[in-house]
Amino acid sequence: MHPFEVLAEPVRRRLVELLASGEHTTGELEGVIVMEFGVGRSAVQHHLRVLRDAGWIDSRDDWPNRYFHLKHGVISHIERFVADFRRLWDQRVGWNGEERFQFEPQLSRKGRRGHGKDPDDIWLHVFD
Numbered sequence: 453m454h455p456f457e458v459l460a461e462p463v464r465r466r467l468v469e470l471l472a473s474g475e476h477t478t479g480e481l482e483g484v485i486v487m488e489f490g491v492g493r494s495a496v497q498h499h500l501r502v503l504r505d506a507g508w509i510d511s512r513d514d515w516p517n518r519y520f521h522l523k524h525g526v527i528s529h530i531e532r533f534v535a536d537f538r539r540l541w542d543q544r545v546g547w548n549g550e551e552r553f554q555f556e557p558q559l560s561r562k563g564r565r566g567h568g569k570d571p572d573d574i575w576l577h578v579f580d
Contacts, residue, residue, distance in 0.1 A: 475521040
């Protein structure tokens with residue numbers, strides 16, 4: 453599962469944030485998520501299962517609690533995908549980093565009403 457797909461769901465993103473701070477019990481995680489998102493305990497269990505199936509978290513049983521923690525290397529895994537996007541961004545075509553594109557929005561007929569100007573005289577430079 454792609455990291456951005458895992459993190460696209462706000463509940464899973466919050467679970468990862470919580471688990472990044474250390475190991476937590478199921479009850480602690482459920483308490484926070486239920487309070488913040490207003491979802492049921494079964495929804496929290498579903499998202500924990502998705503994270504476990506994606507290989508992001510692991511658990512250990514210490515009766516009567518189950519403790520969840522992020523697997524080693526998950527943050528590095530996310531950083532690698534972000535670095536790939538950074539590399540693509542830095543190598544983008546047609547941009548030297550100093551030029552700024554001028555944007556001239558095309559106003560519809562409705563957008564020209566009440567301006568009192570000739571539509572050809574309307575020049576908006578959004579990025580100036």
